[in-house]
Amino acid sequence: MKKQKLTLKAQEISKHYGSAAVLSDVTIDLPAGEWLGILGESGSGKSTLLRILGRFLDADAGSVYFKEELLRPVSGELIPGHEQIKLIHQEFELFPNQTVEENIAYSLRFYDPEYKKERVAELLQITGLEPIRNQKAKLLSGGEKQRTAIAKSLAEQPDVLLLDEPFAHLDNHNRRVLADAIENLRQEQKMSCIFVTHEASDALAWSDRIAVLRDGKIIQTGSPQEVYNQPVDSYVAELTGDINWLADSTADKKRFIRPEKIKRTKNPEKSKWTGSVDAIRFHGNHWEIRCVNKQGSLAFYRNRKDLEVGEQVFLTYSERDVMKIQ
Numbered sequence: 001m002k003k004q005k006l007t008l009k010a011q012e013i014s015k016h017y018g019s020a021a022v023l024s025d026v027t028i029d030l031p032a033g034e035w036l037g038i039l040g041e042s043g044s045g046k047s048t049l050l051r052i053l054g055r056f057l058d059a060d061a062g063s064v065y066f067k068e069e070l071l072r073p074v075s076g077e078l079i080p081g082h083e084q085i086k087l088i089h090q091e092f093e094l095f096p097n098q099t100v101e102e103n104i105a106y107s108l109r110f111y112d113p114e115y116k117k118e119r120v121a122e123l124l125q126i127t128g129l130e131p132i133r134n135q136k137a138k139l140l141s142g143g144e145k146q147r148t149a150i151a152k153s154l155a156e157q158p159d160v161l162l163l164d165e166p167f168a169h170l171d172n173h174n175r176r177v178l179a180d181a182i183e184n185l186r187q188e189q190k191m192s193c194i195f196v197t198h199e200a201s202d203a204l205a206w207s208d209r210i211a212v213l214r215d216g217k218i219i220q221t222g223s224p225q226e227v228y229n230q231p232v233d234s235y236v237a238e239l240t241g242d243i244n245w246l247a248d249s250t251a252d253k254k255r256f257i258r259p260e261k262i263k264r265t266k267n268p269e270k271s272k273w274t275g276s277v278d279a280i281r282f283h284g285n286h287w288e289i290r291c292v293n294k295q296g297s298l299a300f301y302r303n304r305k306d307l308e309v310g311e312q313v314f315l316t317y318s319e320r321d322v323m324k325i326q
């Protein structure tokens with residue numbers, strides 16, 4: 001195992017709002033350079049956790065360390081936050097009447113003008129904002145605001161970036177552009193990042209490691225592949241993708257399989273599941289075929305539409321791909 005120092009460490013963080021527990025004993029390790037995705041449903045406590053990590057909110061119990069330094073409580077301080085940990089809120093906090101370039105340059109107002117100019121140009125390029133550098137912030141789309149806020153927060157090269165739902169409310173085009181900007185950041189800026197999301201596909205695509213947050217508790221941490229292929233329970237299995245419960249599941253041993261692991265066979269002797277097509281749905285890059293028999297239903301994917309509703313199908317899968325949860 002690689003010996004690596006942590007940039008950020010949160011230890012046994014708990015937080016209540018009134019009598020409601022929002023976070024319970026949350027422990028998070030962020031090694032230098034890692035992108036950690038926190039995946040959880042709406043209301044699971046993601047934003048609260050980010051605000052505690054960014055020093056905008058105090059936990060009721062637990063500690064946050066930045067490179068071995070225990071962070072002081074934030075309440076009572078005039079300016080919350082931390083110089084090396086930048087939190088980008090969902091509201092972005094840009095100056096509406098200033099241009100993209102002016103918003104970014106503001107973060108560097110105490111720097112040498114020559115350096116400021118170079119750094120702003122670099123940030124505009126990394127985040128793909130160069131073509132709209134002179135656009136006023138109030139006229140930007142959601143995705144452009146998001147990228148400007150990221151560029152502004154990166155200006156002083158913080159060690160840790162905290163992103164609250166970076167892809168929320170973006171159309172496909174803006175998601176693509178932001179994704180390219182993030183890829184550039186990962187490669188060129190070498191910073192650590194914690195981002196929270198309720199979209200499994202974003203967490204799976206962008207994280208080195210994922211922590212699944214459910215009702216304020218971390219219930220699984222692992223690589224995207226581990227969380228997807230070896231979920232600790234049916235909640236994580238269903239949160240991270242489509243699943244088919246197999247009819248031989250029992251109360252104390254549930255068995256399920258992802259639709260992409262199921263194959264069609266023309267040979268009835270090789271079939272593990274026989275039924276008829278009940279519905280066909282087009283998803284752009286694949287077709288979802290939903291089949292039924294007396295025991296239940298099963299969905300699988302095809303990359304072309306070679307079946308009709310009502311048609312009989314023989315399906316097979318490898319026992320290796322069946323996931324089992326006690």
Ligand SMILES: Nc1ncnc2c1ncn2[C@@H]1O[C@H](COP(=O)(O)OP(=O)(O)OP(=O)(O)O)[C@@H](O)[C@H]1O
Pocket residue numbers: 017022040041042043044045046047048049198
């Ligand atoms: N200032 C507050 N006072 C009281 N309750 C709050 C406060 N802030 C958040 N909550 C509650 O705490 C819970 C967790 O909120 P939080 O915003 O951290 O969740 P989230 O996972 O980020 O949700 P979303 O994905 O919808 O933004 C929610 O039930 C929310 O209503």
